[in-house]
Amino acid sequence: MSSKESNREDDSIPTIADSRFKQTFKNVQGLLKGRSFPGKVLITRTSEPPDMSMLYSPNSGRSFSDNDIGPSEQVDRTFEDGYLNDSSPDSNSSSNKMKSSSSSVQDLSNQLQKTSMGGEATGSARVMKFTKELSTPTVILERLRELAWSGVPNYMRPTVWRLLLGYAPPNSDRREGILRRKRLEYIDCVAQYYDIPDTDRTDEEINMLRQIAVDCPRTVPEVSFFQQEEVQKSLERILYTWAIRHPASGYVQGINDLATPFLVVFLSEYLEGNIDGWSMSNLPQATILDVEADCYWCLSKLLDCMQDHYTFAQPGIQRLVFKLKELVRRIDEPVSKHMEDQGLEFLQFAFRWFNCILIREIPFQLVTRLWDTYIAEGDSLPNFLVYISASFLLTWSDELQKLDFQEMVMFLQHLPTQSLTDVELEMVLSQAYMWYTMFNSSPSHLAN
Numbered sequence: 001m002s003s004k005e006s007n008r009e010d011d012s013i014p015t016i017a018d019s020r021f022k023q024t025f026k027n028v029q030g031l032l033k034g035r036s037f038p039g040k041v042l043i044t045r046t047s048e049p050p051d052m053s054m055l056y057s058p059n060s061g062r063s064f065s066d067n068d069i070g071p072s073e074q075v076d077r078t079f080e081d082g083y084l085n086d087s088s089p090d091s092n093s094s095s096n097k098m099k100s101s102s103s104s105v106q107d108l109s110n111q112l113q114k115t116s117m118g119g120e121a122t123g124s125a126r127v128m129k130f131t132k133e134l135s136t137p138t139v140i141l142e143r144l145r146e147l148a149w150s151g152v153p154n155y156m157r158p159t160v161w162r163l164l165l166g167y168a169p170p171n172s173d174r175r176e177g178i179l180r181r182k183r184l185e186y187i188d189c190v191a192q193y194y195d196i197p198d199t200d201r202t203d204e205e206i207n208m209l210r211q212i213a214v215d216c217p218r219t220v221p222e223v224s225f226f227q228q229e230e231v232q233k234s235l236e237r238i239l240y241t242w243a244i245r246h247p248a249s250g251y252v253q254g255i256n257d258l259a260t261p262f263l264v265v266f267l268s269e270y271l272e273g274n275i276d277g278w279s280m281s282n283l284p285q286a287t288i289l290d291v292e293a294d295c296y297w298c299l300s301k302l303l304d305c306m307q308d309h310y311t312f313a314q315p316g317i318q319r320l321v322f323k324l325k326e327l328v329r330r331i332d333e334p335v336s337k338h339m340e341d342q343g344l345e346f347l348q349f350a351f352r353w354f355n356c357i358l359i360r361e362i363p364f365q366l367v368t369r370l371w372d373t374y375i376a377e378g379d380s381l382p383n384f385l386v387y388i389s390a391s392f393l394l395t396w397s398d399e400l401q402k403l404d405f406q407e408m409v410m411f412l413q414h415l416p417t418q419s420l421t422d423v424e425l426e427m428v429l430s431q432a433y434m435w436y437t438m439f440n441s442s443p444s445h446l447a448n
Helices: 003-007 016-031 071-086 094-102 105-113 115-134 141-149 154-164 172-194 203-218 229-245 255-267 285-304 315-331 333-341 347-355 364-394 405-413 422-439
Strands: none
Touching (some): 115 154, 141 154, 154 255, 154 285, 154 364, 172 229, 172 285, 229 255, 255 364, 285 364, 315 347, 347 405
């Protein structure tokens, strides 16, 4: 989030930095059980299959429950409620926050012990905060962004994403009309650019459409939903229309992955249950086009801050890879030196990380939670991606230092994340934000 946005925050509301720091301190001090920060995240593996419940889609009209938030969010609220009451309003700098936070470890431990008893109440309280913000005549985006950074209840996610991406207006009176107009505009674009014979396309456009048609069946192959013909056709329409209307980059492999979280989230307003049981063939064509329109516009908004990631030679991604290398060197010199000694270039694995913003590196059922934080970051997302990637990479610092060049390449291209849990993902995000707080304020840090 930009400093300008932070300055607009109401004085009666804790700043976003304060809130995230408290969440970060909780995660790192509590879940790492005493490790001093910044520290390394230790991700453990479980034998349990991935929980697909976070892709469940209740109707928007049903009442909320604690199932709408993850267990780590329940911990967040239990800790934060106690911490907010104890923290000093005069502590503004990150260093002061860290010093005052260190003296609160015992209080933190006591709060964590109460999690099992207080999780239900704090979970409901968190959903109530979202409900309160979304029910106002004009949503205050800074407050909504602060809440969304730590995760959005599943059935509220479509509304929250539309608002934070600037697709839906904060004013509730204007929202329905603007969404209707933008959806009609998308339908017109499809008719103008997609629903035409190849004889009306240039050779470049024909080749681009063919490449998209090849990539769509390859998108998220481990999730059967994306193998449905109707789903692939929707992706094809969205991606081709976007590429035609953004000629500076056109279609680049990897953008197909970026459309998938939007498709799942906006379909969740119409399809219930586990994503493995979804079928778009049961939906009216008008509904499918509305969903596609929302995906198209939100994808466009997301990519607005990353345009140079997908232009010729993708300079934006190369810049982030360089920053990641420098950040890892500052945080964990032993693993940085080992990778350098073995001749491993960050470009060999991190290019895909940034190109697909880590979608291919984690189980798909965790992607929407990760994207809550992405979307809450707004225009700051590209920079924050560097810190998320560093936190993600250094999860395996000890393992990497035991591998030679070939073993490291294979390991980093096939990370053991199949059993990654939502709590472990929260740890990665919290570690990333802590490093962002510690390092990014330095004017000379990671020069372009």
